[in-house]
Amino acid sequence: MAQRIHDIHPHVISHDEVAYPRAPLGGNQSDWSKEHHVTIEAMVAAMDEAGIVSSALVQAASCYGYDNSYVAEAVARHPDRFTAVGTIDVLSPNAVNVMQGWLAKGVTGLRLYTGGSKLKFDFSWLNDPRSFPVWEKAGELGLPICVQCRLPAFPIVAEMAERFGNTRIIIDHLARTDIADGPPYANARPLFELAKYENIYLKVTPRTFDLAASGAASPETFFPVLVEAFGADRCSFGSNYPASEGSLAQIVERAKQNLSSLSEADRDMILGGTAEILYPRLA
Numbered sequence: 224m225a226q227r228i229h230d231i232h233p234h235v236i237s238h239d240e241v242a243y244p245r246a247p248l249g250g251n252q253s254d255w256s257k258e259h260h261v262t263i264e265a266m267v268a269a270m271d272e273a274g275i276v277s278s279a280l281v282q283a284a285s286c287y288g289y290d291n292s293y294v295a296e297a298v299a300r301h302p303d304r305f306t307a308v309g310t311i312d313v314l315s316p317n318a319v320n321v322m323q324g325w326l327a328k329g330v331t332g333l334r335l336y337t338g339g340s341k342l343k344f345d346f347s348w349l350n351d352p353r354s355f356p357v358w359e360k361a362g363e364l365g366l367p368i369c370v371q372c373r374l375p376a377f378p379i380v381a382e383m384a385e386r387f388g389n390t391r392i393i394i395d396h397l398a399r400t401d402i403a404d405g406p407p408y409a410n411a412r413p414l415f416e417l418a419k420y421e422n423i424y425l426k427v428t429p430r431t432f433d434l435a436a437s438g439a440a441s442p443e444t445f446f447p448v449l450v451e452a453f454g455a456d457r458c459s460f461g462s463n464y465p466a467s468e469g470s471l472a473q474i475v476e477r478a479k480q481n482l483s484s485l486s487e488a489d490r491d492m493i494l495g496g497t498a499e500i501l502y503p504r505l506a
Contacts, residue, residue: 227491228475229498229505230270230278231308232395232428232461236260236286237293246288248310248336249343253285259465263297267304269464269471277303277505279498281369281461282310284336291325298329306504308332308369313354322357326364331504333361334369334395337376346376350383362389367501369393369426374400377413384420391501392423393459396430397449405439408448415452424457424501425449427493429467429474432481442481455489459497 236256237243245252261269270278280294287293291309298305309330311321322333337346348354349370361368370380370392377398384392400414408415417423435442449458462474469477482490499506 227495227499228273228275228460229495229502230275230462230464230471231393231459231498231501232281232426233266233278233464233471234261234283234466235263235266235280235293235297236283237262243287243293244290245286246290247286248284248288253283253466255466256283256286261465263293263300266297267301270304272470273472273475275471275475276495277305279306279308279332279502279505281308281334284310284334291328291330295325295328295330302329305329306331306502308334310334310336311357313357314348314351316353318354318357319360322360322366326366331502332367332369332393333357335371337371344373346372346379349376349379350386355386358383358387358390362387365503367391367393367424369395371395372398374398374413377417380423381417381420384417384423388422390422392420393426393501394423395426395461396428396463397425397434399430399434402434402440402445403438405441406444406448408440408445411448415448418452418457421457423453424459424497425453426461427458427478428461428463429469429477430463432477435481443484446482446485450485450489450493455485455492456497456500458493459501460494 294307307330309325401410404410435445464471
């Protein structure tokens with residue numbers, strides 16, 4: 224059992240639509256954010272029940288778009304429990320100033336939302352030169368950048384990892400890589416090939432656990448291969464709560480079960496240690 228569990232991918236949604244108006248990217252709010260209003264205080268209670276020390280709250284771009292006010296409010300209310308991962312328009316001419324404005328309000332990471340939920344995926348802008356100042360500044364300040372992507376975006380992710388070697392990149396949900404073929408997981412080779420870029424990290428979430436239970440895959444055979452490729456210190460647990468099914472405590476229990484074939488040291492690293500590398504404020 225991990226000594227310190229951190230969650231780098233939960234979401235909070237306010238009941239108050241006046242103070243925190245809905246402005247989803249793409250114009251259509253995600254169903255989960257309409258149906259599951261886990262407020263800041265409810266998240267603290269869920270974390271206590273699940274045994275989670277602290278969390279990096281990820282901006283719900285499919286609800287609030289580029290307005291990171293609610294996750295910033297969470298950090299202001301509970302600086303000992305939260306940091307925040309914000310979403311901004313990285314192609315905007317004043318993107319660096321906007322980013323620094325959110326940093327002053329407790330944001331310590333960024334997420335590039337390329338699609339999902341009700342927004343069609345578009346990876347074409349990930350390597351747009353207009354975004355380079357943000358990537359550069361993120362590297363200088365030690366801010367990791369999460370990328371919501373799929374396999375077709377891997378060449379772009381690799382390009383950005385090479386171009387901005389000081390900037391840590393976190394791939395959300397393992398990009399939902401198809402591993403249903405089972406050992407030796409040939410279908411996942413494009414993902415494993417990204418391991419050569421030492422600044423690329425992976426977010427292990429319930430989506431990953433679903434994949435590890437599909438087809439010929441199993442947690443017992445997949446996670447050791449994943450750790451062999453990337454190292455446990457480049458894999459980090461994220462609950463995706465409440466967008467994922469179950470209570471936060473149930474999701475944490477599922478994570479422990481999925482990682483049970485690993486050494487205790489590797490389990491502890493994925494459930495907490497890597498999070499402290501990516502978001503030192505969590506420590």
